[in-house]
Amino acid sequence: MAGLNAEASWFCCGNAWGPCASTGHGACGTCNSGNFQHAWPNTSDACYAITHPDTCGITGMSRRTCGFRHATTNKCNGKRVVTSIADCGPQTDLFCGERACCGGTCASNRVIDLTPAAFSAIASLSAGLIPAGIDVG
Amino acid sequence: MGAQQVAAAQPLLIGLLLLWSSYGKFANADQTERTALPRLVGESRAKAAYRTVGGIEALVALALLLPPALTVEAAAAAVLAAGFTGYLIYAKIVVPEASCGCLSASEKPIGRRAIGRALLLLATAAAAIPASAGWWSAGSAAVVLVPEAAAFVMLSAELDRCWLLPLRRFRIRLSHPLAGTATDKAPLSATQRRLLLSPAYRSVDGLLRSDIRDYWDDEDWRFVSYTARYDGRPATAVFAVPHHESAPESVRVAVVDETSGLTLYRPTVLATAG
Amino acid sequence: MTATMDRRALLTRAALGATGLVAASAMGSLAPETAFAAAQQHPEPGQPDPNFAEGLVTGRNQDLLQVQGSDGRLHRIQLTGVTSVWKLRPTTIDQARIGDGLYARGVLLPDGVLAAESVWLNIVNLTVSITAISKSGVQFDHHGSKVIGHVQPGTTAAAYNGTPAVSDLSMLKVGRHAQVIGAWRPGTNEIDIATIYTSN
Numbered sequence: 277m278a279g280l281n282a283e284a285s286w287f288c289c290g291n292a293w294g295p296c297a298s299t300g301h302g303a304c305g306t307c308n309s310g311n312f313q314h315a316w317p318n319t320s321d322a323c324y325a326i327t328h329p330d331t332c333g334i335t336g337m338s339r340r341t342c343g344f345r346h347a348t349t350n351k352c353n354g355k356r357v358v359t360s361i362a363d364c365g366p367q368t369d370l371f372c373g374e375r376a377c378c379g380g381t382c383a384s385n386r387v388i389d390l391t392p393a394a395f396s397a398i399a400s401l402s403a404g405l406i407p408a409g410i411d412v413g
Numbered sequence: 414m415g416a417q418q419v420a421a422a423q424p425l426l427i428g429l430l431l432l433w434s435s436y437g438k439f440a441n442a443d444q445t446e447r448t449a450l451p452r453l454v455g456e457s458r459a460k461a462a463y464r465t466v467g468g469i470e471a472l473v474a475l476a477l478l479l480p481p482a483l484t485v486e487a488a489a490a491a492v493l494a495a496g497f498t499g500y501l502i503y504a505k506i507v508v509p510e511a512s513c514g515c516l517s518a519s520e521k522p523i524g525r526r527a528i529g530r531a532l533l534l535l536a537t538a539a540a541a542i543p544a545s546a547g548w549w550s551a552g553s554a555a556v557v558l559v560p561e562a563a564a565f566v567m568l569s570a571e572l573d574r575c576w577l578l579p580l581r582r583f584r585i586r587l588s589h590p591l592a593g594t595a596t597d598k599a600p601l602s603a604t605q606r607r608l609l610l611s612p613a614y615r616s617v618d619g620l621l622r623s624d625i626r627d628y629w630d631d632e633d634w635r636f637v638s639y640t641a642r643y644d645g646r647p648a649t650a651v652f653a654v655p656h657h658e659s660a661p662e663s664v665r666v667a668v669v670d671e672t673s674g675l676t677l678y679r680p681t682v683l684a685t686a687g
Numbered sequence: 688m689t690a691t692m693d694r695r696a697l698l699t700r701a702a703l704g705a706t707g708l709v710a711a712s713a714m715g716s717l718a719p720e721t722a723f724a725a726a727q728q729h730p731e732p733g734q735p736d737p738n739f740a741e742g743l744v745t746g747r748n749q750d751l752l753q754v755q756g757s758d759g760r761l762h763r764i765q766l767t768g769v770t771s772v773w774k775l776r777p778t779t780i781d782q783a784r785i786g787d788g789l790y791a792r793g794v795l796l797p798d799g800v801l802a803a804e805s806v807w808l809n810i811v812n813l814t815v816s817i818t819a820i821s822k823s824g825v826q827f828d829h830h831g832s833k834v835i836g837h838v839q840p841g842t843t844a845a846a847y848n849g850t851p852a853v854s855d856l857s858m859l860k861v862g863r864h865a866q867v868i869g870a871w872r873p874g875t876n877e878i879d880i881a882t883i884y885t886s887n
Contacts, residue, residue, distance in 0.1 A: 285866070286812055292757035293743050293788035294871035295811050295829055295878075308758045309790070310741040312732050345732050352609055353618035360732035367814055370864040371884075374849040378610050392807075393739040396792045397729060400624045401807045402602075402773050403609055404868045404882065413732065573818075574862070581819055581861045590822045591838065595855035600844030601776060602868075602882040603852040623771035624805040629695050636699055640769040640804065647769065653702035667701040671769075674697050676706045 282334075282387035283374060284348055284408040286395035287315060289363055302363030304342035307391070312357065314348070315365030315389040316340055323364035332372035332385040345413035348388055348398065350406050352378040355398035357390070358413035365389045376407040383407035416543075418554035423541035424477040425548040426558045427490050430534065430565065431474035438467030449504030469493065482547030491538035498531040530568035537561065601628060604635050604654050611664035616680045617641070617650050620668060633657060643678060647671040740764055740791045740801050744808075747785060751800070754789055763800045764791050774808040775870035775879050776842050783808055786873040809871040811878060816864050817885070825859060825880065827867065835877040836867060843880045847887040858887040 288296035289307035301307045303319060317327035318337045329337050340346075342361050349356040366389040375384040388410055392401060399406045442460060445451070450459040473493055476486045505523045548555070566572050605625065608614055623640035626649075630636075634653045641650040653665040668678040700706050730736045740762040746753035754762040766772070766780040770793075774782045783789070783806065790810065793803040815827035815834065825836040844852035845859060859865075865885035869878035 287814075288811070290757050292741060294809065294873075295813055295832070295834060295876075296757075298832075306733070308735065308741075310735045310739055310756060310758055310760070312730055312734060312736055343733065353615060355618075357729060358732050362733070367864075370814070371866070374884075376606075376610060376849075379612065379615055392741060392790045393736040396739065396790065396805070396807075397736070399609075400605075400805070401790060401810055401812075402624060402868065402881070403605060404812060404866070405884070406609070578818065578862050585820055585861060589857045589859075590820055591825075591856040591859065594838065594840065594843075594857060595853070596841075598854070600842065600852050600854050600882075602844045602846070606851065622804045623769065624773055624807070625777040626769070626771040627691075627695070628777060631695075631699055634699075634703070636695070636702060638698055640771060649698060651698040651702045653699075665702055665704070667698075667704075667706075669698060669701045676701045676708050679701070679704065679708055 279409055279411040280334075280387060281351070281381060281383040281407065281409055282385050283376060283383050283405050284350075284388045284390060284395070284410070285366060285386060285405050286392055286401060287363075287365060287389045288392060289313075304362045306342070307362035309392045311362070311391055312359045312394045312397075313362035313391045314346060314359040314394060315363035316344070316346070316361045317364070317366065317368050317387060319361060319364050326364065327367055328369040329385070329387065331369035334368070334385060334387065337387075346388065347411050347413035348390060348394070349409040349411075350398040351381045351383060351409055352406060353398070357394050357397045359390060359394045360413075362391075363389075374405075376405070378407050381407065381409070383409075415554075417545060418551045419557050420540055420542070420544035421482070421546045422548055422551035422555045422558055423537050423544070424482065424487060424490075425551075425555065426561055426565075427487075427534065427537055427541065428474045428477035428548075431470045431477070431490070431493075435467045435470035435474060438463055438470070449500070449508040452508050453500070453503070478548075480547055480549075482544065484542060484544070487538055487541035487544065491535060491542065494531060494535035494538050498528065498535055501528050501531050524570060526568045526570055530565060533561075533564060533568060598630070599635070599656065601625075604628070604637060607654055607659075607661070608637060608652050608664055611652075611661040613652060613664045613666040613680065617666050617668060617678070620648070620678075621650055641668055643668050643670070646677070648677060735760070737795045738793060738801070740789065740793075740803075742789060744783060744785050744787045744789055747783065750780060752783055752789070754791075762791075764789075764793070764806070765796075765800050765802050766806065767802065770803045770806055772806045772808065773810060775839065775881055780806075788871060788873065809873065811867070811869055811871050813867045813869070813878075814864070815867055817859060817861055820859055820861060825883075827865070833876060835875075836869060836880045836883070837872075837877060839879050844882050846882060846884045849884075852882055856883075859883070859885065860887060863887075 288309045289299050289302045317329050318324050318339050344361045347358045366386045371386050445460045445463045454462045473489050620641040621639045627638045638651045641648040648668050650668050655663050742754040742756035745755045750766040752764040787808045790807045791803045792805050793801045815829045818828045819826035827834040845856050846852040865883050868882045869880045871878050
């Protein structure tokens with residue numbers, strides 16, 4: 277699959293504090309908020325059935341399993357981070373059509389969720405959502 | 414409509430409830446892990462235990478619904494309900510995040526409503542014990558089942574989306590509780606998003622070292638400052654976002670030396686292309 | 688207080704172009720791309736980032752925080768006058784309290800202390816469905832658990848259908864899905880809502 281422009285957000289995992297206390301270590305069993313990891317919507321059939329990126333018109337999304345590396349680039353500042361899959365997510369079909377543009381490139385729909393460690397390396401946690409370019413890392 | 418007839422009517426409701434509950438256990442057997450059963454009987458036996466309970470419920474349900482009407486059937490239902498209440502209380506104390514596993518594939522933890530519902534089932538079954546005739550001869554006394562069924566529905570968190578949420582939606586449409594929250598000032602998160610999507614941000618992002626440190630309003634502008642580093646010197650990057658213009662290019666930025674207060678960098682032409 | 692106001696006044700004038708620019712030659716290189724030194728080293732994918740800390744604040748000694756990470760790591764985090772602190776909104780370093788959940792990014796010093804550049808206290812990013820709305824707040828279902836979201840006038844904002852966030856919350860609807868950025872209230876299942884992204 278060639279590079280995809282979509283929105284990236286962040287999520288917590290690893291039995292951390294607050295509402296993260298009972299999340300466990302993700303679908304892969306290795307996820308921690310402090311690691312350079314991410315969630316991908318097509319890690320298995322069961323995952324795809326929850327995230328349904330096809331509802332947003334995204335077809336041909338590759339099946340990638342735990343440990344696979346993607347590179348996420350923040351379109352607004354060019355910062356790039358390489359992370360490995362540790363969970364299933366985001367819930368793409370719940371947020372179809374969301375769009376943001378930076379410097380001539382526009383990104384729609386949510387396709388990747390990074391851990392706080394990875395997201396904060398390329399953007400601010402308080403911003404919540406960034407237009408991103410996603411390729412194989 | 415005598416007490417006898419009211420008691421006679423109960424098995425209809427109990428039987429239907431137990432049938433539904435038993436169906437739920439077979440249809441969603443994979444949600445056994447989320448209940449407290451693995452803790453109670455051991456992981457390997459949890460699924461079998463779950464299915465066994467479902468089977469017993471189905472048997473008791475059929476006994477209650479089909480003739481003949483025997484007192485022992487109501488007593489069996491009462492014992493089942495008592496056991497279930499005890500299990501829910503145990504589960505709530507020992508495995509608080511366990512789901513009920515009661516009627517459907519709900520992840521929700523066991524709440525007071527689930528326990529209340531189990532107690533209601535127990536009371537209903539106990540009320541059925543003195544009956545001497547089957548539910549088919551309860552006649553007009555069956556109308557008492559309607560409020561009872563409503564009570565069960567209201568105690569079932571899984572069914573909220575069928576009646577409670579639509580009711581709340583309707584009430585909110587009449588008068589929204591948060592109607593008075595609009596103001597004419599943009600919230601900080603809107604300013605932040607405009608800033609992050611602007612060419613001004615792109616031109617200085619390599620210098621930024623923190624998230625937003627300070628923000629303030631002054632006439633037609635909102636200012637947002639970040640810690641920065643310019644040429645090895647500690648500095649502050651300050652963005653000016655106009656309230657009344659929305660184009661990304663209207664956002665301005667300057668980098669100011671921390672110690673001397675001198676302006677170190679201020680892009681004059683902000684390219685629109687990335 | 689006056690020091691802050693003077694500083695803000697200076698920054699205001701600089702941003703609006705009312706101050707002179709220091710000559711290029713006096714400052715060395717001009718272009719920010721070349722002024723920026725080597726990028727921070729990133730860890731291997733899947734590995735913890737030594738320049739990032741996550742956990743609960745368990746102690747505070749002046750401006751040094753002790754943080755117990757959920758992955759077992761213990762962190763010491765140094766807050767400075769130029770550290771940004773987020774606690775529902777940008778605030779000051781004295782707001783970091785024991786019991787707060789924390790994410791911090793900075794530079795790991797040779798003695799093992801993390802010199803924090805950005806700190807986010809109790810920040811959560813939740814995917815929820817809205818189950819009830821009342822004057823005191825919004826009730827959410829977060830993967831089966833109940834979370835109460837409080838509205839803070841002046842801060843809480845809603846972004847509907849991807850449009851810019853506004854302070855008007857009267858278009859929130861029961862039953863809709865939402866993403867909520869907020870600040871957790873330690874020890875509870877309640878949060879203060881910063882921004883809620885939803886459809887109307």
